[in-house]
Amino acid sequence: MTTRIVELRRGILKKNDELAAGLRRRFGDAGVLVLNLVSSPGTGKTAFLEITLRELRARGAKVAALVGDLETDNDARRLAASGAPVRQINTHGICHLDAEMIGKHLAGWDGVTSGDDASLAGLEYLFIENVGNLVCPSSYDLGEKIRVALLSVTEGEDKPLKYPTLFNSADAAVITKMDIAEPCGFDRELALRNINEIRPGIRIFETSAKTGVGMQEWLEYLAEARA
Amino acid sequence: MHELSIVASIVDAVTETAAAYPGARVKEVRLRVGALASVVEDSLQFCWEITVEGTPLEGSKLVVNTLPVVAHCETCGKDGELESLQSFRCPHCGEPVNDLRQGRELEIESIEIDEVEEAV
Secondary structure, eight states: OEEEEEEEEEETTHHHHHHHHHHHHHHHHHTOEEEEEEOOTTSOHHHHHHHHHHHHHHTTOOEEEEEEESSOSHHHHHHHTTTSOEEEEEOTTOSSOOHHHHHHHHTTGGGSOTTSGGGTTTOOEEEEEOOSOSSGGGGOOOSOSEEEEEEETTSOTTHHHHOHHHHHHOSEEEEEOGGGTTTTTOOHHHHHHHHHHHSTTOEEEEOOTTTOTTHHHHHHHHHHHHO | OOHHHHHHHHHHHHHHHHTTSTTOEEEEEEEEEETTSOOOHHHHHHHHHHHHTTSTTTTOEEEEEEEOOEEEOTTTOOEEEOSOTTOOBOTTTOOBOOEEEESOOEEEEEEEEEEOOOOO
16 A cells, blocks of 8 residues: 555636636627626615616616526516516525526527527626625636625625625625615715725725615726726 | 535545546545635535545545735735735735735645555
8 A cells, every 4th residue: 555645736616717717708709798796685786786787778788687596586577677688597505606507597698599609799798696695606706807795884884804705806896775874874984994904995886776876986987897 | 605515526526536546545635725715624624524425535534724815015015924804904014905826725735545556
């Protein structure tokens, strides 16, 4: 019996990373800006996305969304009311979306034959609403260009400190439900400071899906990111 | 929370590698896990025992080497280990840091196997 050490040096999520890299190339070639929205359950990702899809469509932009949940197609139905093509991904217990799920759900997009880039052609923005979870989605690259971490005024200003892995991996941060910031005793300065402590210099949008505050700035950011 | 699927991926990869050494027994699997990788060692260990049962990895030990976050500071030009995940600041000069050089790893580093001597 001899003992041998075999070096592997292999990424455990290599398969996902490779699929995500493939998707990223595909999105890039098709000229579609892809965003991955991540937050706790109840932050208001869907409400934020509803208004985003509506406003972008009102400006003539071609938008679509994929929405992840463990069960139900409730969110897809809400989002589809904007008129944008929307697909629901049910993970049936899995706590995050992965690149394979995204790839599968892109097939045949817009009724065009599956699997090729033609199915994405003409699309300008694709939003992926992740499963409500601030832990696991941080490990799974979906091929997005921009990862957005959302946080509502009801969640506590220290959320970024509690979930640094996710907030540090984000490219933009969105604070939701600003319309109820005051009655919630939301300490805006502290929240901004905490986000910056975890992800220095990140763009932060203070929004309300109810009043529309902050949406103009967000839409401008999206347009710039596509350019 | 997704440690079970992580462990399943490790078991698949190691089984594949070990197949090149017929009859060998896997004694140890060594991982490199960054502090920002979002996986918890206790949870990995717990899932390990359940997952390896009945596989060629049964009885093997999982060794997790946790790596601190290392950032490069654009202000002072030095690399440094972050003192905590509560503040992404250079440990040398205190300026905010965004250029991470280590801390997101989630890798199988190596495996240790006992090879069976070839029967003549």
